[in-house]
Every structure is written in structure tokens, then in C-alpha cells.
Amino acid sequence: MAGSVLTQIYREKQVEELAMDGVDEIPQQFDITIYKPPTAIKAIAANSNLKNQSIPFIDPPVIDFARLITSNEEELEKYREALSSWGCFQLINHGMESIIDEMRKNAKQFFQLPMEEKLKCAKSANYYEGYGNDDVTGAQAKDWTDRLFLIASPEEQRKMHLWPQNPPSLRKTIDECTKSGMNMIETLIKIAAKSIGLEENIFLSKCGEKPVAHFRLNLYPPCPKPELVLGLKQHTDGGVMTLILPDEQVGGFEFIKDDQWYQVHPRPGAIEINIGDQFEVLSNGIFKSVLHRVVANKKERMSIVLLWSPDREVGVGPIDELINEKRPRLYKSVKNYNDIIIEAWKKGIFTLDAMKL
């Protein structure tokens, strides 16, 4: 294909190649001291100076899935607190251990392939799916990461030419991981409704027939000057819930709680779950979408992420049951939240701010 020949000749290097070149100086386009966060993000990230500040550790709530599904009162209370005050939690006893092992093995094998092989799935400049770095405008720094980003569900929306053929089991593993991850998230969404005294299908029934799952394999190559870059800039996830398989050896995930950044020690065996913007919108602000980022490191780090979003054709807004005199409607209703996310991501503004009435 002529397009791919051009990509081979003119393409920018992937972050992994910069890391392998052994660059001493961070290329300007990654340098967060040159490209400052846009205004909206500046206020909240005022205390986010990475150079001179050590970020305190915190352990987000640990939720036992096996206990949660039996409607154990204590677990439900912890879960409600995680959804409404933290925006993130760690899920244990989830039953996904073997597929997670398989997924991590396959993801690692993919990133270890020669660049030429990975570039068979290269993303194009103006569209997010495929293998490569993210798109930014001139106003912000690029993230120190290479990722494979795919729509994994519904099946008919998959773009198979962007799905790697190597390692040979990767496609099947992503498929299985998507199916069990989506089931898990849908169960968690039901229990979230029950935890605040609502009928269990109340949120899911507003998300349409064909929820969307985005799948991301993130590689954060070793960085010679981690204090000058971010692995992934501060953002909220746009969907309802996100399932993250963090690197169990190398930390880097940080999030904001009560206006303070915290870092998390990866907990072996746990799945990290984030609440996304559309759960905050559906719950009229009761559940909190968590602002988070990934810092860079001198060591390589890998994470695997599944983002669950409503059907694109469905308008998502606060549910009637959570709007009343005491809690007036906070957000408008929109379709195609993904388009809003991508535009906001490029401009560096918060998507939720664009949703406020």
C-alpha cells in the first residue's frame, strides 16, 4: 500500500524507539515544562509539580467481588463510598485471573515484536484506533507512551485490519478478555444502582443495546528524564467504567482525591476500576469520575485497559430518579460522547465541564 510506504519513510519515531536510541535530551514535543497544561487543567493540577514534590501513597478501597455479588451489606457500603468519594477502587476475588495472565502474556509479546511488524497496525494521523502515539494539538505535550487502541465491541464495529495477527493468540485473547471484562463491568453497574437503593437495571437500561468497549494496550518505555514528561497526561475516562490491569512491578498510576494527587502501589492480582464521566453524568453527580494520570519511569511499564461506554446512538444524561429539588439536574444529555472526548482530549479541556448545564 502506498500509504504505508509513506508512513515508513516519514513517520515520527515511536516512543519505544526514542528510548532504545538512548536519547539524553527529551524531545521538545514531550516536555511538560515547555507545553504547560491548558487553563482548565492548570487550576486542579496546581500542586502537580513533578520535579520537587513527592506524591503521597494511598490505597484506594479494596472491594471483594465475591462478597459484593452476594449483596453483603458491609461490602455494598464500601462500594458506595468508592463510587461516590473516590472514583476508583481495586477489585479482588474477581474470577478473571487466568484470562488476565493470558492477556498480559500476549500484550507483552506484541510489544516485543519488531517495529516493522507492529506498524502493520499503525494508526493514521487523524483517527485514534491502531498502534502509535496520541494526537495532540500544539498546546500540549505528547505522552511518553505507545499504545494499541481498538474498538473491541460491538463485534461489527471492529476494524480487523488494525488487529495484530501476531502473536497468533492475541486476537482471541482480546476477544475473551473483552467478553469477560464487559460482563464484569455490567454486573458492577447493576450493583452500583442497588447500592443507592435503585432498581438494578436502571443505569444499564439507559445505555442502549450495543454498549461499546474500547481496548488499550499501553506501553510506557523507560524514560531517561521521567520528571520532564508524563506517561499519560491527566484525564478522566469518558465511559461509564474502566477496567485496568496495571503493571504489577512498576507503579505510576496517580489520581486526585480532595484536590491532592496520590500514587498507588499496584496490588498483585487486583483489577483497578475507574469511574468514568458518563457514570457521573448518569448519576447526576453522585458517582465521581476520577482525574488520573500516569507518570513516567526509568523502567518500562505496561498496562491493559478496557473502557465500557454506552451505545453511541443513545443520548446519555442524568436519570430522572436522581433529579429532585435538592439535587437539580447538573448535566445535559448527549449522544456520541466519544466524539466529545476526542475533541476535548486534543484541546486539553475537561469533557465533563463541557457537559455541565
Ligand SMILES: O=C(O)CCC(=O)C(=O)O
Ligand atoms: O496505565 C494505567 O495505569 C492507566 C491508563 C489509563 O488511564 C488509560 O488508558 O485511560
Ligand SMILES: [Fe+2]
Ligand atoms: Fe484513563
